[in-house]
Amino acid sequence: xxxxxxxxxxxxxxxxxxxxxxxxxxxxxxxxxxxxxxxxxxxxxxxxxxxxxxxxxxxxxxxxxxxxxxxxxxxxxxxxxxxxxxxxxxxxxxxxxxxxxxxxxxxxxxxxxxxxxxxxxxxxxxxxxxxxxxxxxxxxxxxxxxxxxxxxxxxxxxxxxxxxxxxxxxxxxxxxxxxxxxxxxxxxxxxxxxxxxxxxxxxxxxxxxxxxxxxxxxxxxxxxxxxxxxxxxxxxxxxxxxxxxxxxxxxxxxxxxxxxxxxxxxxxxxxxxxxxxxxxxxxxxxxxxxxxxxxxxxxxxxxxxxxxxxxxxxxxxxxxxxxxxxxxxxxxxxxxxxxxxxxxxxxxxxxxxxxxxxxxxxxxxxxxxxxxxxxxxxxxxxxxxxxxxxxxxxxxxxxxxxxxxxxxxxxxxxxxxxxxxxxxxxxx
Numbered sequence: 001x002x003x004x005x006x007x008x009x010x011x012x013x014x015x016x017x018x019x020x021x022x023x024x025x026x027x028x029x030x031x032x033x034x035x036x037x038x039x040x041x042x043x044x045x046x047x048x049x050x051x052x053x054x055x056x057x058x059x060x061x062x063x064x065x066x067x068x069x070x071x072x073x074x075x076x077x078x079x080x081x082x083x084x085x086x087x088x089x090x091x092x093x094x095x096x097x098x099x100x101x102x103x104x105x106x107x108x109x110x111x112x113x114x115x116x117x118x119x120x121x122x123x124x125x126x127x128x129x130x131x132x133x134x135x136x137x138x139x140x141x142x143x144x145x146x147x148x149x150x151x152x153x154x155x156x157x158x159x160x161x162x163x164x165x166x167x168x169x170x171x172x173x174x175x176x177x178x179x180x181x182x183x184x185x186x187x188x189x190x191x192x193x194x195x196x197x198x199x200x201x202x203x204x205x206x207x208x209x210x211x212x213x214x215x216x217x218x219x220x221x222x223x224x225x226x227x228x229x230x231x232x233x234x235x236x237x238x239x240x241x242x243x244x245x246x247x248x249x250x251x252x253x254x255x256x257x258x259x260x261x262x263x264x265x266x267x268x269x270x271x272x273x274x275x276x277x278x279x280x281x282x283x284x285x286x287x288x289x290x291x292x293x294x295x296x297x298x299x300x301x302x303x304x305x306x307x308x309x310x311x312x313x314x315x316x317x318x319x320x321x322x323x324x325x326x327x328x329x330x331x332x333x334x335x336x337x338x339x340x341x342x343x344x345x346x347x348x349x350x351x352x353x354x355x356x357x358x359x360x361x362x363x364x365x366x367x368x369x370x371x372x373x374x375x376x377x378x379x380x381x382x383x384x385x386x387x388x389x390x391x392x393x394x395x396x397x398x399x400x401x402x403x404x405x406x407x408x409x410x411x412x413x414x415x416x417x418x419x420x421x422x423x424x425x426x427x428x
Contacts, residue, residue: 026325030333033352037337041147041347047083048346050148051092051104051135056111064115064163065107068132068190071159072105082151083346096137096198098380099369102344103148104135104197105156115167115189132156132190135197138207139373144344145207153192160190200373201290209289210372211341214365216283217301220275221308222331225268226324228309229316232264238414257404257414261317268309276302293376300371300385304364307393311360314400335361363388 009015052072056065069086076082085101095101108114114130134152136145164187171186200207234241237252255263280298283289291297308331315330316323338348338356345356356362367385374380407413 033333033337037352038343041343044349045081045347049083051101052084052086053092053106055109056107057109059112064112068159068163071162072155099140102140102144105152106133118186129191134194137198139198142206164189203290210369214368217304218308221305222312225309225312256408264313265310269306272302272306275305293371297371307389311396314396318403335359339365341365
């Protein structure tokens, strides 16, 4: 024992430098990932998918609905922020129901006839102002739906003014006289209304319950991996287990690194059945979250926790003590901003869109969205969720067991094997 007081360890510069570097880098990375991804979604928005439907039946050879949709497409073509998907009403309903559109603009069937009535040249009576309908889709994310609503409403207003200017010029060229009220209406002929294109149940968190449920699965898997890793080490006698003032210790059972990961992963897979059940019971049974396809939701929850946990166990085993920081960055730091739940993928900077292609939270969130909001349709994100979880599990197994197997072959055991010194012959 040394006679140095424990507090004097604070004088050691390496202690301050090492911890300063680690915590400083962690703080910087979280600031970059969280703030950088969400600081200006409008400026970074690229090709946000929005539906565009022209249901206008026209009058004779005239179809003002086609003219106004064409005006909308041309006015936003150079900006590249909105990707207008021209489609029919049936296809629009299907795409909104799969969460593939953040919103839509619908031109009604009587659009041309209603505007023609404003001129007073074909009908009598009080003309009704036609209405362009902007549809939102909270199931695709509240922020994404809000961005689509703003952009679509602005495009519809500009198109209405553009068509009104053309019609006014035509009327004046024909030397027709309109009442002042009709002239005012014709200058901006279309009214704009906003409706929910894919209504959700009241206990759906405005389209955010899927994200928070998926985040719960990832956090539970990640934290459970940390707990299981420590408890397995204690069971094998590699570490102490402090319980308040008590320190518990078990006899050492030598195990290779690969064997230790097998034990931890098996424990994680088994306990995922319990954790997935309790997450579902807490969210749906206790808190009343709206959910359907409960058996499928349970199975998906169990698999998501197991895959996340096994992946985290591999990182903890490979990197050792710094492994928890790596796990936190991979499953939380880089995952939350790229999940597509708070900020749509199309509104993220390029680097974050790249991360979103393989970050686990985005894949899990897509599957949960499909189950909760889109009737568990495969092409609404559920198929991708299953496939990416399988890919993630294989990648985690190859990385974890591959690196740990190399450690074992190199003799990099956690506790070096004791060797018996060779006996030497006594001198004559």
